[in-house]
Amino acid sequence: MKVRVRTLLASAIVGAGVLAMAVSMAKPGCIEVEGKDTLVISDRLIDKGTARTFCYRDEAGKKLRFVLARASDGRVQSVMDACSQCYSYHKGFAYSDGYLICRLCGNRYPIDHILAGKASCVPIGLPSSETDGKVIIRTADLKKNRWLF
DSSP, X not given: OHHHHHHXXXXXXXXXXXXXXXXXXXXXXXXXXXXXXXXXXXXXXXOBTOEEEEEEEOTTOOEEEEEEEEOTTSOEEXXXXXXXXXXXXOOOEEEETTEEEETTTOOEEEGGGTTOOBTTBOEEEOOOEEETTEEEEEHHHXXXXXXXX
């Protein structure tokens, strides 16, 4: 009986590890948005304490990803889907239980403090504004960070 419990426990641990690896290796998905000079995104897509990944294709066809996250105080924050250290691996961030998680190094960033980096892994801020239920991002600001992708 004890051997069976140990086997089940070991299987559960291995299964959790495989699942965590699959999540970290999966290519980040995104909601595609379009616009010439600005991107206008309904803020209803982002609930408090959550984050969503969006992407925009520039004129050259390059997919530029960014994350919108709503803090517990209701404000929307925006960052590129890359950090200053791990960007060259093109993994981006995952979202889980109120945290953005670097898919490469595993650093976790609480939604309320999304720009507080750890060591050299720091999310890269993206200027945005919020008005009348819409988040507005200038495409020029995205294009400045094209080198991340």
